[in-house]
Amino acid sequence: MRNVFEAILECGHDEDFFPVETEEFIATEAPAGSRAKLDVMADRVKKGLPLWHDEDRSDYSGLTGAVRPRN
Numbered sequence: 340m341r342n343v344f345e346a347i348l349e350c351g352h353d354e355d356f357f358p359v360e361t362e363e364f365i366a367t368e369a370p371a372g373s374r375a376k377l378d379v380m381a382d383r384v385k386k387g388l389p390l391w392h393d394e395d396r397s398d399y400s401g402l403t404g405a406v407r408p409r410n
Contacts, residue, residue: 364388
């Protein structure tokens, strides 16, 4: 496939797609924007689950980040 139009012709489109909540659809504590959150969301898409869970972490409270000293 060279472009999106060829991909649609070959694979179809998702116009009629509706995500389904299964027992695999669980909330994550991964913070927004983190590699872990992106991995969870990619996995949800691959499994046909909804992208957003109502109980996903919605803030950054209680998290600490790495601090690099200035040179």
